[in-house]
Amino acid sequence: MRSSGRKLHAGHFAFMRALVEGLDLDKSWDRYLATEGSATDKRVKRSTIAWIRSEFAAAAKRENKPGTARLVLLNLGGPTEDAPAPASKPTAKAPPTLEEFVQAIGMEDFSEAEQIERYVEEYGKASQEDPKERTRLQRRARLIKRQLLALDWLEQSVSQLPAGGDSVEAWFAPSLAGHLKKAGLHTLFLLAERINGVGWRWWTVAPGIGELKGARITEWMKLHADSTYLPIGEHALIRRSEADPGQLALVVRPATDLVPLEKFKVPAELDGSQGAFRAERSLLSASNDYEAITAWLATKQEQPNTQRAYRREAERLLLWTVLERGKAMSSLTTEDAMAFMAFLKEPPARWCAPRHLQRWSPLWRPLEGPLKAPARQQAQRILSGLFNFLMKQSYMIGNPFSGVTPPKVPVRPLGSGRTLTRDQWAALEAVAAEDKSLLGRRRARALHWLYATGLRTAELCAAKCGDLEAVDYIDATGAQRVGWILNVIGKGTKHRGVVVPSSLVDEFQRDLADHGKGTVTDEANKGLAILADLDKDDQGNKEGWTPSGLYKAMKRVMQSAAATMDGPNAERLMAASTHWLRHSHASHGLNSGAVSMMVARQNMGHASLNTLSKYLTTERDVAIREIEKFAGGKKPHE
Structure with missing residues (x-):
């Protein structure tokens, strides 16, 4: 009916x-x-x-x-x-x-x-x-x-014209409206917001609505934009790969609202030009707080991952200071800093959105939800560093975060709770091997490189063929072999050579050959990303996944593997992320005795062997075995 x-x-x-x-x-x-x-x-x-x-x-x-x-x-x-x-x-x-x-x-x-x-x-x-x-x-x-x-x-x-506040069931077939409502898109306003906020693939949130139906709904919404007053952006009518970056940049206009830092308009009365704690003379040419933050971020331009993390925390603080506190950042007191840390623990819902929403989207928000103690501790450390920088440059006379007690974070072994068991890793390998599609093979390549090398997500995303170096070495039998080193620029712009198993390089070489692209050492492949989509490289695309894209790809494999397991194993795989593969590399290698502390330290890029020792569970395992033997293998309640 x-x-x-x-x-x-x-x-x-x-x-x-x-x-x-x-x-x-x-x-x-x-x-x-x-x-x-x-x-x-x-x-x-x-x-x-x-x-x-x-x-x-x-x-x-x-x-x-x-x-x-x-x-x-x-x-x-x-x-x-x-x-x-x-x-x-x-x-x-x-x-x-x-x-x-x-x-x-x-x-x-x-x-x-x-x-x-x-x-x-x-x-x-x-x-x-x-x-x-x-x-x-x-x-x-x-x-x-x-x-x-x-x-x-x-x-x-x-005959009637659609209005923005109308229910979707007033204008779409019952089955279609039902799918939209299940996805929380109850009105034309919410539907338009979703379409503009996500773009071409907005319909993935609504099971039962595929690409064809989604395109028809988008076209209908665009057709009736004059009556609904809900314009549909041109970016939503084409695939993301076809969208011009400049086009996406225009989706969100500059505003004094919950928008990314680069779009945030600070009112003149709150811009910090007359901040309560401004110093009289500064080494910075910045005339307001926004420019001061920009100068601080510029000091990290050679470390893009660090710069993104710093921008995130400064962005949250500036938005909160202006929108919630109604003050200039350079007027913040210690009490304000304490209030901000409490805010991060329980942010309002309107400040939160899923992490996959990109910065061009009007649905983007600065937080995903409440921050746990480790994340709040990191936020306080970064923001304290911001104000220390501003003090050293004589832009401000004090640091409001220096008087805030950091959140207490329980000290746990490195990687504790974020390491896969051998069975869980085997399930991941099996699922990845089953998918013979081009995308499946690319996911499998990424999975094996992350696990076998211990690289950070951003490090692997940045790795190019030109970073691979063939070296001669003597194997255990005394025979001369060719091994591979990946030259990596990691945290703190420090260089390290990461050993890559020859089996991974051989597999990559076969993929290159299958696509008529020679070998990893060819000059033409020097700028080709290790994780590049080889089928698209003919159009000049040499880039691989972004860290966000790699995260999503690995989550897909982990969720598929979770479906093959039961109970705690399934729950662990559902919770796992790319960084778990790095922890698993260190834990499995060290505890099996196959990898020494020295080699693991080099591959992982840790400054101290003490850090790596936290991955070792051999002493714990010995203790459990001895006590079990002492108790006769019986459970305490037996």
């Missing part, structure tokens, strides 16, 4: 006019009613046409036009999905009586003349040269003209 809350729009009338005029049914459907469903779905088509006619008739009756109500129920446009005409009438069976025919097609309320005309249309055998046939055709033409005039009158009387 269709919702009584559905409204009639211009598309319904245009479609029915096309039907009356005998135009192609499927083409008319795709043109005017594509959001109702597929033109090939006869059931949907029949029920939609029947609903439209019934709504037309009901509207005419409300206007005290019973004749018009009967007229719009007539099918005058030839065969339709709700009244299909047989290819050929059976000759062996006599036609039904007029009474039987009328009951079969539901024309009991029509005049006898109309009933006879329809009966003759279906079963008459007179030729067009017959005067009676000509009379019938003339009468039918008059009825079609009357019906078209009736549709024009009805459209003026009952």
